[in-house]
Amino acid sequence: MTAQTLTDTTATDSPLLELRGISKSFPGVRALDDVELTLHGGEVLGLIGENGAGKSTLMKILSGIHPPDAGRIAINGREVEILTPKAAETLGVTIIHQEFNLASDLSVAQNIFLGREPRSLGMFVSDATLNRRAAALLERVGVDLDPRTRVGDLTVAGQQMVEIAKALSVQSDILIMDEPTAALNDAEVAALHDIIRGFVSPTTGVIYISHRMEELKRITDRITVLRDGQYVGTVDTPDTELRTVIAMMVGREITAAQEPAPAHIDAAAPPALEVEGLSTKRLLREVSFSVRRGEILGFAGLMGAGRTEVARAVIGADPHTSGTIRLDGTPVRIASPAAAAAAGIGYLSEDRKHLGLLLDRSVADNIALSSLPRLSTAGFVRTGAIREAAHAAVDTLRIKTPSIGQQVKNLSGGNQQKVVIGKWLLHDSGVLIFDEPTRGIDVGAKEEIYALLQSLAEQGKAIIVISSELPEILRLCHRVAVMSEGRLAGTLDAAEASQESIMELATAHTQAIVHDTPQPTDTRDRGGPRHEHHDH
Amino acid sequence: MSTTTTETRAAGPAAPGEPPQGTGLLGRLRSSLQQMLAFVSLIVLFIFFTVANPDFASVSNISGILLATAVIGILALGTTFVIITGGIDLSIGTGMTLCSVMVGVFLTYWGLPLWVGVLGGIAFGALIGLVNGSVISFLGIPPFIATLAMMMVAQGLALVISGTKPIYFTETPGFFNVAMGRSIPGLVIPNAVIIMFIAAIIAWVLLSRTVFGRYTFSIGSNAEATALSGINVRRWQVIVYTVAGCFTGLAGVIMASRLSSAQPGQGMGYELEAIAAVIIGGTSLQGGKGSIIGTVIGALIMSVLTNGLQIMSIPQEWQKVVVGVVILIAVFVDMVRRKRQEST
Structure with missing residues (x-):
C-alpha cells in the first residue's frame, strides 16, 4: 500500500475526506468536541475509541443523520454539507453498520439493489437482470455466492459480503465499516481484509472502526483515536505499538496479566457439571465435557462450530436428542431454562440486550x-x-x-x-455459563469483568466461558474445550493452549459461507422453527 | 462514558412496581406529572362538560357515569395484564356475554344458589382465559388470532346455550341487587361501582405487589430474557390470561345482574372499548409498561366523554368520532413523551 508516503497530513494534494473542528452536543452531553479526521485516497484508516468516545456520533454526522453544530467537512478539497442520508449517498459516502440493513426474506440480488432496482418501462423488475448484475458485483468483491440465495440463509460473514457488494453498487468512494468483524471467524476476517484491499484505490478509501487491535494492526495504514468525544491523535500503524494505541484510547496503560490464575479445585469432589454424549438434531454430535468447582473452562471454536448451541442444549433452551447431564454427580433432566435455573445453572447470553436484560426495567x-x-x-x-x-x-x-x-x-x-x-x-447458581462475556464492552471494563470471573471461580463457582476472542480464552481459562462443526475437537490444558494449538483443532474441518446443512431435506422436514435468536 | 448523563442525577429509590422513569426529586416530579397527564385530562373534561351543562355534575349523572364505567372498567382491568405482557385479548366482550349466559344457566336452568351462580360466572371466565392462555402458550398461536377465534366461539356458544333467547333470573330475584343494590346506606352509588373499585384495588395489588405482577411486566419487557432467567414464561402467560378471564367473568356477572337477564346477542365491541380504555390510560401495546390506575382513569375518560357528549345533545354517531380522535391523541402524546424521555 502506498499510504505511508501520504501520511504527512499537511503536505500533498487535498485528501479524500477531511473533517476539521467538528463539534456536536445533545441535551446534556457534548458528544464531539473539536474532532478532526483525515482520510487519504488509497488508505485504510482505523478509527478507535471506547464506547461513548464519539465514534457513532461522528458516523451519524458523515451519513447525514445528525448535522454538526460546528466544523467543516471537505471531500476532495471541496467543502460539503451532509444534511440527509441521500446527500451522503450522492457524495459517495457509504456506511456499513454493525447491524445490517438487510431484508432476510429477499434474495442476495434483491437486497443489493433494494430501492434502486433496474427497471424496464419504468415499472417492471426482472430478477434475471438483477441476478446478472449482482453476480458481476459479487465477483468484484471476490465472493462465491449465488445471487438467488435467501439472505436469511447466509452466515453473518455472507451477509457482511452482501452489504459490501451493496456499497459497491452505489459507486461509493468512502466506505465506512463499523465493527465489520464482530461476528466473523479468522478465515472470514482474512477474506474481508482481502476485499477491503481490493476496494481501496487512489480515489477511494476506507474508515475501519474496530475494537480488535490485532486487526487494526493488520489492515490499517493509520489509526485515529477518540476519547470522550475528543480527538486524541492519529498514528501511523506500522510504526506504532498497539500498547500505545490502547493507552491513547483509555488515557492510561493497561497491563494485562497473561496467565490464568491458578485453579482452586477440590479434586475429591465430583465435577459440578458433567455432560456426556450431548447431541442435538441440528448440530451437536456427542459432546462430552466436565467442569469442577473453582475452575474456568473455556469454549473456543469458529463461528457456527456449536459453542452457543452446547450452552443452549445444556440449559434446555434447545432440545437435545441424546446425552446425560450430571450436576455434582447426580443425573438431572433439564427441559427448560426454568429447570436449569432451579438446578443452579445460570446462562449469561452473548446477546445481553435481547436475551439477558429487561432494558426498560x-x-x-x-x-x-x-x-x-x-x-x-x-x-x-x-x-x-x-x-x-x-x-x-x-x-x-x-x-x-x-x-x-x-x-x-x-x-x-x-x-x-x-x-x-x-x-x-x-x-x-453453582454453575455459570458466560457466552462472550465481554462482547461490546470497553477495553478498560474488560479487565474488571475478567477479575470478577476469577474471583467467582475462587469462591467455588464452576465457570464456563464461551468466547471468540482467543486472548480472552487464554487469559482466563484453566482448560479449553475446542469445538469444530458441532463436535468437541479436543480439550487443552492452560499449559498446552495457545492461539496456534486452538486454531489447529478449531479448523479440523472447513467451513463454507452458506450454512452447512448435512442433510438439508432431512432437517427441513423434521425441524420446526428453531434458533429464533439468529434473527437479532 | 455513556453513563455521564445519568451519573449526575441524584440517587433515589424508585417506587416499587411502577416503571422507574427518572431519579432524584426533579425526575420523580416529572415522572409523576406524566403519570397524572391522563388524570388532568379527566378533570379538564369534567370541568368542560360541567360548564357546558351544569346538569352534568349532578349526583345522579355522576352516579350514572360511574355505573356506565363499571362493566368496561372491569374488562379493562383484566386486559391490562394481558396487554402489559405484550399480548391482546379480543375475546373479553363476547366472553363476558358467555359468562352472563352461564350465570343464567346456573341460576335459572339449574336453580343453584345465588352465590354459586356468581362464583360460577367468574370461574367460567377463568376457564375461557385458561383456554386462551393455553392455546397461545402451548400451541404457539399468536394472541390476536387465538383470542379472535375465542371471540367467535364464545359468541356462538352464548347463542347456542341460551337458544338465542335472553335468560331471565326469575328464580333468583335477589340477583338484581348484586350490581344494582346499594349496600352502603346513604350512598346513591350502586354496588356495581363499588365492585369495580374493589376489583381495581385487587388488580393493583396483583400487578404491583406480587411475583405474578413482576413476571407480567418482565414477560412484556423481554419474554426471551425472562425465560432464560429461569422463569417458566409459558406457565405464567397462561396464568395471566386466566386472571384476565376472572375479570371477564366478573364483568359478565355485573352485566347480567344490571339487565336482570343474560342477553346472548350483545357483547361484541366491548373488547375494543376496554382496550381503548387501557391504552388511554397509558399502557403500551408493545408490552412492558402500564398501570392499573391509568386503566381506571382511561375507563372513566371514556364514559365521561360519552356521557358528556350525550348531555350536550351531540348525536351518537359523532360521539364515536370524538372517542376515536381521543384515542389517537392519547397514544400520540404518550409516544412524544416517551421519545423525549429517551433522547435525554
Missing part, C-alpha cells in the same frame, strides 16, 4: 428477576428484600449506577453485564 428488577420466589412471601414480593439484595449486588460487583431504580438501558455495557452477573449470583 430497573437495576433492582433485573437483579431480582431470577430470585423472586425467594424474595417473596405467599406470592407477595418483599420490596425491602429486593432493594437490599440489589444494593448488595451493586456494592459487591461495583456496578456504576446512580441508583438501583435506574433503567438498565442507561448503563454502560460493562455495567449491564455486571447486572446480569448480579442476577445469577443472587440466584446462587
Whole structure:
C-alpha cells in the first residue's frame, strides 16, 4: 500500500475526506468536541475509541443523520454539507453498520439493489437482470455466492459480503465499516481484509472502526483515536505499538496479566457439571465435557462450530436428542431454562440486550428477576428484600449506577453485564455459563469483568466461558474445550493452549459461507422453527 | 462514558412496581406529572362538560357515569395484564356475554344458589382465559388470532346455550341487587361501582405487589430474557390470561345482574372499548409498561366523554368520532413523551 508516503497530513494534494473542528452536543452531553479526521485516497484508516468516545456520533454526522453544530467537512478539497442520508449517498459516502440493513426474506440480488432496482418501462423488475448484475458485483468483491440465495440463509460473514457488494453498487468512494468483524471467524476476517484491499484505490478509501487491535494492526495504514468525544491523535500503524494505541484510547496503560490464575479445585469432589454424549438434531454430535468447582473452562471454536448451541442444549433452551447431564454427580433432566435455573445453572447470553436484560426495567428488577420466589412471601414480593439484595449486588460487583431504580438501558455495557452477573449470583447458581462475556464492552471494563470471573471461580463457582476472542480464552481459562462443526475437537490444558494449538483443532474441518446443512431435506422436514435468536 | 448523563442525577429509590422513569426529586416530579397527564385530562373534561351543562355534575349523572364505567372498567382491568405482557385479548366482550349466559344457566336452568351462580360466572371466565392462555402458550398461536377465534366461539356458544333467547333470573330475584343494590346506606352509588373499585384495588395489588405482577411486566419487557432467567414464561402467560378471564367473568356477572337477564346477542365491541380504555390510560401495546390506575382513569375518560357528549345533545354517531380522535391523541402524546424521555 502506498499510504505511508501520504501520511504527512499537511503536505500533498487535498485528501479524500477531511473533517476539521467538528463539534456536536445533545441535551446534556457534548458528544464531539473539536474532532478532526483525515482520510487519504488509497488508505485504510482505523478509527478507535471506547464506547461513548464519539465514534457513532461522528458516523451519524458523515451519513447525514445528525448535522454538526460546528466544523467543516471537505471531500476532495471541496467543502460539503451532509444534511440527509441521500446527500451522503450522492457524495459517495457509504456506511456499513454493525447491524445490517438487510431484508432476510429477499434474495442476495434483491437486497443489493433494494430501492434502486433496474427497471424496464419504468415499472417492471426482472430478477434475471438483477441476478446478472449482482453476480458481476459479487465477483468484484471476490465472493462465491449465488445471487438467488435467501439472505436469511447466509452466515453473518455472507451477509457482511452482501452489504459490501451493496456499497459497491452505489459507486461509493468512502466506505465506512463499523465493527465489520464482530461476528466473523479468522478465515472470514482474512477474506474481508482481502476485499477491503481490493476496494481501496487512489480515489477511494476506507474508515475501519474496530475494537480488535490485532486487526487494526493488520489492515490499517493509520489509526485515529477518540476519547470522550475528543480527538486524541492519529498514528501511523506500522510504526506504532498497539500498547500505545490502547493507552491513547483509555488515557492510561493497561497491563494485562497473561496467565490464568491458578485453579482452586477440590479434586475429591465430583465435577459440578458433567455432560456426556450431548447431541442435538441440528448440530451437536456427542459432546462430552466436565467442569469442577473453582475452575474456568473455556469454549473456543469458529463461528457456527456449536459453542452457543452446547450452552443452549445444556440449559434446555434447545432440545437435545441424546446425552446425560450430571450436576455434582447426580443425573438431572433439564427441559427448560426454568429447570436449569432451579438446578443452579445460570446462562449469561452473548446477546445481553435481547436475551439477558429487561432494558426498560430497573437495576433492582433485573437483579431480582431470577430470585423472586425467594424474595417473596405467599406470592407477595418483599420490596425491602429486593432493594437490599440489589444494593448488595451493586456494592459487591461495583456496578456504576446512580441508583438501583435506574433503567438498565442507561448503563454502560460493562455495567449491564455486571447486572446480569448480579442476577445469577443472587440466584446462587453453582454453575455459570458466560457466552462472550465481554462482547461490546470497553477495553478498560474488560479487565474488571475478567477479575470478577476469577474471583467467582475462587469462591467455588464452576465457570464456563464461551468466547471468540482467543486472548480472552487464554487469559482466563484453566482448560479449553475446542469445538469444530458441532463436535468437541479436543480439550487443552492452560499449559498446552495457545492461539496456534486452538486454531489447529478449531479448523479440523472447513467451513463454507452458506450454512452447512448435512442433510438439508432431512432437517427441513423434521425441524420446526428453531434458533429464533439468529434473527437479532 | 455513556453513563455521564445519568451519573449526575441524584440517587433515589424508585417506587416499587411502577416503571422507574427518572431519579432524584426533579425526575420523580416529572415522572409523576406524566403519570397524572391522563388524570388532568379527566378533570379538564369534567370541568368542560360541567360548564357546558351544569346538569352534568349532578349526583345522579355522576352516579350514572360511574355505573356506565363499571362493566368496561372491569374488562379493562383484566386486559391490562394481558396487554402489559405484550399480548391482546379480543375475546373479553363476547366472553363476558358467555359468562352472563352461564350465570343464567346456573341460576335459572339449574336453580343453584345465588352465590354459586356468581362464583360460577367468574370461574367460567377463568376457564375461557385458561383456554386462551393455553392455546397461545402451548400451541404457539399468536394472541390476536387465538383470542379472535375465542371471540367467535364464545359468541356462538352464548347463542347456542341460551337458544338465542335472553335468560331471565326469575328464580333468583335477589340477583338484581348484586350490581344494582346499594349496600352502603346513604350512598346513591350502586354496588356495581363499588365492585369495580374493589376489583381495581385487587388488580393493583396483583400487578404491583406480587411475583405474578413482576413476571407480567418482565414477560412484556423481554419474554426471551425472562425465560432464560429461569422463569417458566409459558406457565405464567397462561396464568395471566386466566386472571384476565376472572375479570371477564366478573364483568359478565355485573352485566347480567344490571339487565336482570343474560342477553346472548350483545357483547361484541366491548373488547375494543376496554382496550381503548387501557391504552388511554397509558399502557403500551408493545408490552412492558402500564398501570392499573391509568386503566381506571382511561375507563372513566371514556364514559365521561360519552356521557358528556350525550348531555350536550351531540348525536351518537359523532360521539364515536370524538372517542376515536381521543384515542389517537392519547397514544400520540404518550409516544412524544416517551421519545423525549429517551433522547435525554
